[in-house]
Amino acid sequence: MTEAGISDEIKAMIGTMTEPSIMEVERGAIRRFADAIGDPNPLYKDIEYAKNSRYGEMVCPIGFFGWPIKGGGLEQMMGMIMPAMIKAGLFRILDGGVDYEFFIPIHAGDTLTSYGKVADIREREGKSGKMLFITMEQTYLNQNGDKAAVARATIIAR
Amino acid sequence: MAEKQIYYEDVEVGSEVTPIAKVASTLMLVKWAGASGDFNPLHFDDNFAATQGTGGIIVHGALKRSWLGHLISAWAGDEGYVKKFSCQYRGMDYPRRMASMMDPAEGETWWCKGAVTNKYVEDDQHVVECEIWVENGQGEKTTPGSATVILPSKKAKK
Numbered sequence: 001m002t003e004a005g006i007s008d009e010i011k012a013m014i015g016t017m018t019e020p021s022i023m024e025v026e027r028g029a030i031r032r033f034a035d036a037i038g039d040p041n042p043l044y045k046d047i048e049y050a051k052n053s054r055y056g057e058m059v060c061p062i063g064f065f066g067w068p069i070k071g072g073g074l075e076q077m078m079g080m081i082m083p084a085m086i087k088a089g090l091f092r093i094l095d096g097g098v099d100y101e102f103f104i105p106i107h108a109g110d111t112l113t114s115y116g117k118v119a120d121i122r123e124r125e126g127k128s129g130k131m132l133f134i135t136m137e138q139t140y141l142n143q144n145g146d147k148a149a150v151a152r153a154t155i156i157a158r
Numbered sequence: 159m160a161e162k163q164i165y166y167e168d169v170e171v172g173s174e175v176t177p178i179a180k181v182a183s184t185l186m187l188v189k190w191a192g193a194s195g196d197f198n199p200l201h202f203d204d205n206f207a208a209t210q211g212t213g214g215i216i217v218h219g220a221l222k223r224s225w226l227g228h229l230i231s232a233w234a235g236d237e238g239y240v241k242k243f244s245c246q247y248r249g250m251d252y253p254r255r256m257a258s259m260m261d262p263a264e265g266e267t268w269w270c271k272g273a274v275t276n277k278y279v280e281d282d283q284h285v286v287e288c289e290i291w292v293e294n295g296q297g298e299k300t301t302p303g304s305a306t307v308i309l310p311s312k313k314a315k316k
Contacts, residue, residue, distance in 0.1 A: 038180065100243045102240060
């Protein structure tokens with residue numbers, strides 16, 4: 001078995017940025033999302049209700065980030081990082097969880113630009129050997145350039 | 159939501175976040191795949207899942223995350239605002255099979271639950287912190303997390 005751990009090659013990836021990606025927040029996507037998870041909130045479905053609410057428009061559900069609003073360049077980041085991890089014998093990838101911070105409401109019709117960064121890579125000793133905890137951070141700006149949200153996803157490689 | 163708005167003064171440390179029941183079915187997983195764009199066959203194809211060491215098709219972590227998003231945003235209400243949200247995917251969950259085109263077979267029900275862990279006023283914002291989690295039919299917390307919510311205050315209400 002290959003010696004698993006943080007090689008200099010992997011460590012050097014901390015701070016790597018991705019190309020920005022642009023995503024539209026669509027009313028139909030919000031409706032399908034709410035329907036799939038069984039959330040009856042009229043802010044996700046009823047345009048009249050939403051227009052009369054404090055938001056004035058359908059809003060983006062919390063869980064919308066990650067899927068279907070993908071992290072900026074998450075796949076690109078994984079593509080960059082995977083060869084070094086495979087070389088280190090860490091090729092089983094798990095989704096560890098997410099952490100969101102919201103700064104302003106995100107509405108249907110907004111266009112989000114997302115920038116991704118490899119925020120951190122840490123090594124831990126697990127039951128089955130070494131594991132890497134990779135934190136991918138995505139910052140979302142709206143069409144006015146205002147910071148709307150930051151999402152941090154933890155990827156576990158072992 | 160069109161339900162009664164909760165206010166900062168209504169909650170104390172230990173207060174319950176109104177629980178929500180969910181039934182993960184193979185139908186829901188397919189709807190989630192379509193709504194989210196996550197088409198990993200681990201979540202709908204038995205033969206593929208058998209090669210992945212998960213003991214069968216499993217519920218998407220991001221679906222459980224979105225259930226928790228439903229839980230906390232429904233509790234915060236239209237006048238509340240979810241500022242921070244996080245969850246970790248700790249345990250695997252297995253969806254119910256379909257008994258008919260519309261209805262899942264008898265089986266496990268999941269509960270999204272939460273409790274207030276802290277409350278304070280900061281920069282004129284009425285902040286409430288909660289622990290939240292998804293509990294499976296055996297009472298195990300497969301998806302623990304936390305949320306920080308800004309609630310309206312009765313004092314600030316005009």
